[in-house]
Amino acid sequence: MTDLSSSTSIATMTAIVQHGYGGTEVLSIDRMPVPTPRATQVLVRVHAVSPDSGTVHLMTGDPFAVRLALGLRRPRQPIVGLAFVGVIEAVGTEVRGFAVGDRVAGSASAAFAEFVVATPTKIARIPDGVSMTDAATLPISASTALQAVRDGARVREGQSVLIIGAGGGVGSFMTQLAAAEGAHVTGMASAGKAAFVRSLGAERVIDYRATPEPADWGRFDVIIEAADGRALHVLRRALTERGTLVIVGADKSGGPLLRGADRQLRAMLLNPWVKHRLTAVMQRENSDDLAVLLDMIAQGALRAAVDEVAPLDGALAAIDRLAHQRVSGKAVIELSAEAR
Template identity: 45%
Template structure:
């Protein structure tokens, strides 16, 4: 089978398309024939091996998982021992062990039936980013109907879902983005859109019950000024910082400060699970959200897809068509 392989950390020059053996599903896993694979900022971090602290988990000198990518949508090709939730031929979506390949292993507890209303390409854009948005709003943010929610980074992969899901939960949503992406964020259903290149967020002091800062680098003290006296700040990911910890210092500092202030300050590490994938499939089939897909690439252009994402100009999600 064909797969994108990476043996060392670096840029897109480290990726190459090769013929590799077909993987065999282990206990509790299924073998998925990948129809489409989504990529996100996490895929870029795993490619570059930055921040360096992550290499303690994913491999010191090179990635332990040589095939990049996690998001996928496809059909079940075979099932491993103990698999009871899926059968050969089922259309599924979720996360697997290297989705930039024609076939990949995936744990059954990280898969769900593909939303009937979404194509394979659309479904592949959902898992990691939409799970993160859902858990940031519901679990960490405790969003409630009628609240005023600010989404910083509203045009990205996670942000595009956060805007739509916050609206589905009954919130009044303000999205923050750059000039070229204002139309996208407005089309996602945001009640208000702020172009950060033309407006200063500091002018909106004490307005929001919940602020989601997605992959940003604004100081926590500035973000707190946007909150109502008992509002909540959720930091989702983070860019910038040093090579060792990246944006994690800001997140950890916010969590350490939280017990001493009236604001709730939280960070999020999303958890991939089938229950939330089922929830998202139901929301999609009820029309609560639609994936915003920026561009689609073929498998042999996966390096170009990652370069496009790394450049930071994407509007929503980037998808690789495999089959």
């Protein structure tokens, strides 16, 4: 196996660094030390990354629980981002199943940099024919979507499914995955994203501004909520008698400590006492789910809905557009031309 202590002669690397909490004004593109991996890790030369809502929560420090966990005034880990793709530069002596030169997708802290250290349980090899750009969209957003549709909602053929936030990063994958199961999918999104959501497999699109009342949506066997922030009792009005409600992510509703994460907790606490099935998805980063998604991309059963591919010098602007919900599907930031 590769000696990690001498895996690269480069001492510093370019990275997207966070200096406090707020908007993209707290980010900059700086030089940072190349990380030193352990024997149980791999070192990856990063080619592309993809921001997600978690990137925004960590940048803004909202909910406040983020600051309690990561640092009150600024993050203790200054390099941002989780989802990446690249080529393995070095393999630890205790790592099996990966080799130098493998193209991989995965998630790790401090991913938005030229080099990242990752654990084998959170990376998967990219199949031939799948671009780095497409693969970069999967590790966080698509994995969350898969766990929401497959594990949380348990979507089955013939069910009526409402995806709230269907035009976003996670929602674009949930819409496709639910439709692939044979469900009759309705997507909720802004009017400007309606055509995009239909292209993902939705049979119907609800404009959340024009039709804000659940009484006007219809009744659904499954509602997967990834953006709206409405109270649980309000969303339950649009469920069939034994319907399922899945809460995904932590939107900006609720108090400053937990924001929307408190709805996830309340859904699980309320579930034993109501006829509806109420649950929440806490995304679990793992190589098995990522491998499933990469294979679906390779087989043409899933597409990476890439709205924007930005170069490194356009990274902060791309993150800003994501923070203001101006991205349909996913944005990708290329650190190398080889990402294509």
